[in-house]
Amino acid sequence: MPSDEKRWTMIPDMLCAEPKPLKPEIPGPVYSRDDIRGHTSEFTVAHLPDLPRSRLDEPTTAVLLFNHMKEQILSIPSFGQPFKLPPIRHRISSHGRYGLTVHAHEDIVPGELIMRERPLVAYPNVFVTKYLQAAVNTLSEVNQLYFNGLHNAYPTEDATYGIAKTNAFNIQSLPGYAEDYRAVFKHISRLNHCCSYNAVFRFDLISFTGEIRARRKIMKGEEITISYINPAYDYASREERRQELYTRYRFICQCRVCIFSDKDSEESDGIRRSIGQRLAHLERLLREHGDRELLEWCLTPPSNDDNALINSTHQLLTDMKMQRIYYPRAAGIFISRMCKLYCAKANVIEAVNWANQAAALCRAYEGHDGGWAAIAKKPTKTNYWNLKKLPRDVAVDKEMGF
Numbered sequence: 001m002p003s004d005e006k007r008w009t010m011i012p013d014m015l016c017a018e019p020k021p022l023k024p025e026i027p028g029p030v031y032s033r034d035d036i037r038g039h040t041s042e043f044t045v046a047h048l049p050d051l052p053r054s055r056l057d058e059p060t061t062a063v064l065l066f067n068h069m070k071e072q073i074l075s076i077p078s079f080g081q082p083f084k085l086p087p088i089r090h091r092i093s094s095h096g097r098y099g100l101t102v103h104a105h106e107d108i109v110p111g112e113l114i115m116r117e118r119p120l121v122a123y124p125n126v127f128v129t130k131y132l133q134a135a136v137n138t139l140s141e142v143n144q145l146y147f148n149g150l151h152n153a154y155p156t157e158d159a160t161y162g163i164a165k166t167n168a169f170n171i172q173s174l175p176g177y178a179e180d181y182r183a184v185f186k187h188i189s190r191l192n193h194c195c196s197y198n199a200v201f202r203f204d205l206i207s208f209t210g211e212i213r214a215r216r217k218i219m220k221g222e223e224i225t226i227s228y229i230n231p232a233y234d235y236a237s238r239e240e241r242r243q244e245l246y247t248r249y250r251f252i253c254q255c256r257v258c259i260f261s262d263k264d265s266e267e268s269d270g271i272r273r274s275i276g277q278r279l280a281h282l283e284r285l286l287r288e289h290g291d292r293e294l295l296e297w298c299l300t301p302p303s304n305d306d307n308a309l310i311n312s313t314h315q316l317l318t319d320m321k322m323q324r325i326y327y328p329r330a331a332g333i334f335i336s337r338m339c340k341l342y343c344a345k346a347n348v349i350e351a352v353n354w355a356n357q358a359a360a361l362c363r364a365y366e367g368h369d370g371g372w373a374a375i376a377k378k379p380t381k382t383n384y385w386n387l388k389k390l391p392r393d394v395a396v397d398k399e400m401g402f
């Protein structure tokens with residue numbers, strides 16, 4: 001946590017740019033995909049975390065590991081820390097052709113934790129059929145029933161591998177192995193896909209748990225859904241999304257957006273494409289010059305054109321909201337911008353409103369508010385405060401200190 005003085009001058013520029021797995025600097029071999037393909041090393045099955053006697057009633061995960069990986073993982077400071085379960089805000093029920101579904105049984109606010117659990121099984125993202133079966137065999141009888149009860153989109157392949165391929169989440173790399181790991185969960189793996197999903201998955205290495213958090217307000221009775229595909233598909237057309245989902249999961253998406261009429265679907269495709277293009281443009285500018293547009297606006301004395309940048313940024317967020325897409329990079333960039341614009345205009349109500357939205361988004365994807373809650377409490381302490389009304393040279397000096 002930065003010092004108080006520094007905290008007030010800090011507005012995160014971008015939320016959740018990329019997931020950042022913890023990779024402690026621990027000496028030891030790091031294996032690559034080629035090691036596995038060549039089987040130059042064997043796997044072991046370990047149950048993680050290694051719990052002390054006092055916590056033996058907590059669940060553990062059967063993890064496929066190369067030799068030496070276990071030591072490296074156990075060397076992570078605080079690894080396997082106890083975790084609290086959130087209050088139950090959902091229920092799992094049978095729902096016609098979609099099999100089991102998960103619904104909210106009360107209103108859930110953006111960023112709120114909905115589900116948290118340790119995986120049943122975790123394994124490296126390569127073809128590991130016989131080893132995977134060995135890991136599943138170490139589960140308790142009840143957990144094996146849970147695992148085998150999950151949907152298998154690949155009935156012609158090995159059943160265990162088919163179930164894993166259908167239900168696993170990417171949990172990023174673990175110490176000692178350079179590439180991604182995947183994990184299958186008892187309950188989280190039950191969540192259905194929607195192209196306008198309302199919840200997101202993240203993995204916490206320290207507690208070795210997966211989390212589902214709301215990325216927008218979820219109303220009582222609404223189904224809790226996630227995306228099975230890369231967030232970049234938020235900007236893709238229905239055809240492209242369906243193709244990707246069919247290739248990976250063997251189903252034709254019939255979610256609330258995919259069942260639009262052809263005319264509405266075309267309109268939705270166009271809006272998504274336009275959001276993607278505007279984001280790509282802004283990202284390129286940010287990479288090359290920082291947010292010059294915002295800075296120039298802040299340094300220009302108040303005029304009748306003041307609302308143009310606010311309106312165009314707000315329109316983009318409204319388009320995203322209408323399509324119910326909130327790709328974190330896009331929402332992060334534009335929400336952060338809205339907060340800065342209103343800080344520069346010294347508009348407390350709007351600055352607080354956008355800082356709160358940024359905090360909720362950050363919570364959903366990172367598990368913490370990213371410093372935005374403090375900004376929502378006192379936006380007047382940020383360096384952007386009142387920038388628009390200050391003489392240009394004073395404003396430049398102030399902004400440089402940002």
Ligand SMILES: [Zn+2]
Pocket residue numbers: 194195196241253254255256257258
């Ligand atoms: Zn869909």
